[in-house]
Amino acid sequence: MSLRDGGVIRDGYHADVDELRKANTEGKHWIAALEAKERERTGIESLKVRYNQVFGYYIEITKTNLARVPADFIRKQTLVNAERFMTPELKELEERVTGAEVKLLALEQDLFAQLRTTLAGHAGRLQEMAGKLALIDVLAGLAETAALNQYTKPVINESGLIDIRGGRHPVVERLTEEMAFVPNDTLLNLDSHRLQILTGPNMAGKSTFLRQVALIVLLAQIGSFVPATAATIGVVDRIFTRVGASDNLASGHSTFMVEMVETATILHSATVRSLILLDEIGRGTSTYDGLSIAWAVAEYIHDRRTLGSRTLFATHYHEMTQLEQQRDGIKNFRVAVQERDGDVVFLRKIVAGGADRSYGIYVAKLAGLPQSVITRAQDVLVQLERPESAQIAESVTTHTEPAAAPLPQPHPLVEEVRQIDLFSMTPLDALNRLADLQRKVTPSSKDAAF
Numbered sequence: 001m002s003l004r005d006g007g008v009i010r011d012g013y014h015a016d017v018d019e020l021r022k023a024n025t026e027g028k029h030w031i032a033a034l035e036a037k038e039r040e041r042t043g044i045e046s047l048k049v050r051y052n053q054v055f056g057y058y059i060e061i062t063k064t065n066l067a068r069v070p071a072d073f074i075r076k077q078t079l080v081n082a083e084r085f086m087t088p089e090l091k092e093l094e095e096r097v098t099g100a101e102v103k104l105l106a107l108e109q110d111l112f113a114q115l116r117t118t119l120a121g122h123a124g125r126l127q128e129m130a131g132k133l134a135l136i137d138v139l140a141g142l143a144e145t146a147a148l149n150q151y152t153k154p155v156i157n158e159s160g161l162i163d164i165r166g167g168r169h170p171v172v173e174r175l176t177e178e179m180a181f182v183p184n185d186t187l188l189n190l191d192s193h194r195l196q197i198l199t200g201p202n203m204a205g206k207s208t209f210l211r212q213v214a215l216i217v218l219l220a221q222i223g224s225f226v227p228a229t230a231a232t233i234g235v236v237d238r239i240f241t242r243v244g245a246s247d248n249l250a251s252g253h254s255t256f257m258v259e260m261v262e263t264a265t266i267l268h269s270a271t272v273r274s275l276i277l278l279d280e281i282g283r284g285t286s287t288y289d290g291l292s293i294a295w296a297v298a299e300y301i302h303d304r305r306t307l308g309s310r311t312l313f314a315t316h317y318h319e320m321t322q323l324e325q326q327r328d329g330i331k332n333f334r335v336a337v338q339e340r341d342g343d344v345v346f347l348r349k350i351v352a353g354g355a356d357r358s359y360g361i362y363v364a365k366l367a368g369l370p371q372s373v374i375t376r377a378q379d380v381l382v383q384l385e386r387p388e389s390a391q392i393a394e395s396v397t398t399h400t401e402p403a404a405a406p407l408p409q410p411h412p413l414v415e416e417v418r419q420i421d422l423f424s425m426t427p428l429d430a431l432n433r434l435a436d437l438q439r440k441v442t443p444s445s446k447d448a449a450f
């Protein structure tokens with residue numbers, strides 16, 4: 001609604017507004033009545049009273065009926081197919097209607113401005129009221145959600161324990177109505193269960209689980225009930241997440257760079273009281289680079305001398321499950337799946353232990369990659385997984401090309417140069433050594449010594 005068009009003041013608020021509004025609508029009835037009257041008087045069925053911005057109200061008569069126009073019609077305008085006329089009576093009505101319209105609009109704008117000024121004088125009270133209503137609204141919303149979706153009241157303390165029984169993702173559970181959402185337990189503490197390495201196939205539910213734990217902790221700490229059957233939440237000071245891929249090309253950061261910048265922020269800012277969620281750290285680079293970074297980040301977070309924060313770490317680097325044996329406080333969990341006749345059944349259940357397969361190709365097939373790509377991927381995977389395939393690139397044979405050539409050995413001279421100990425040489429020694437090397441690459445040149 002625009003103030004310029006009026007209609008902002010409700011009937012009954014101001015007597016003058018009501019009166020002008022009545023005159024305005026009644027005026028329009030009068031004009032309709034005039035149209036009917038003139039039709040009858042002239043016998044012209046197509047006679048119309050119309051309005052436009054330039055001429056105001058006028059009577060329009062088509063060319064074929066011009067002969068029947070009465071003498072008291074005053075011609076105003078001639079069109080191709082019609083003529084437009086005025087009568088003194090129409091003129092008078094027009095003044096009454098448009099006069100009321102203009103006055104009404106001015107009055108409405110005036111009243112609106114007054115109201116605004118009055119309200120501005122109470123801005124403080126109104127804002128305070130709005131704040132209180134907003135709080136009531138939020139709390140009522142949380143209460144309603146809790147009642148409708150079987151949330152439970154969490155125990156909140158300073159124990160450092162996060163113990164969630166039958167936890168659910170508050171949003172995903174609403175979207176998976178036919179396939180019931182599978183609840184999961186979580187146990188994190190400041191000691192034996194500090195860092196959870198979560199493995200499991202693509203599509204298994206790792207990311208959902210990470211977010212669900214964060215949301216339950218967040219909900220508990222803002223005073224809400226939580227989607228679980230029971231929950232004890234040892235207060236966290238902050239929740240840090242590194243989830244999903246995004247890039248910020250405009251600021252000069254590549255996808256992987258963004259990931260690393262965010263990881264750096266977490267490692268620099270988290271405390272022993274923080275909750276950290278890392279979803280596939282290190283996947284934006286080569287496998288070994290990524291695994292190395294993920295591994296080192298996990299160790300850094302786990303170590304109490306550096307962080308010791310409670311952490312959920314989802315990864316496809318199955319090698320990382322070895323950390324459980326190496327360090328107290330690291331626990332492996334995986335999302336269970338069942339393999340049945342080449343099909344994978346996602347059970348969505350988090351159980352103890354590590355996974356050793358990601359079923360990525362299976363999920364790629366579900367997603368609709370061309371069958372030839374899937375078949376070839378399976379073929380490449382078999383070759384890569386052979387224990388003797390030390391060099392990844394070399395072990396993959398292609399259909400059309402010969403096997404990759406072996407890596408070139410460094411030239412013996414290069415090795416010799418590398419071994420020169422520059423810091424224990426005099427400049428003269430160095431020159432002699434250089435001449436020596438030069439002689440070796442150009443046998444015919446004259447011996448030179450200094």
Ligand SMILES: Nc1ncnc2c1ncn2[C@@H]1O[C@H](COP(=O)(O)OP(=O)(O)OP(=O)(O)O)[C@@H](O)[C@H]1O
Binds near residue numbers: 181182208209348
């Ligand atoms: N506990 C659950 N109960 C029912 N459905 C679930 C559950 N968890 C996840 N899902 C469903 O599975 C889908 C995939 O889950 P999610 O993205 O968490 O998998 P992921 O293990 O992170 O896979 P990826 O390794 O490919 O990232 C979700 O979109 C959701 O619909």
Ligand SMILES: [Mg+2]
Binds near residue numbers: 206207208279
């Ligand atoms: Mg995921």
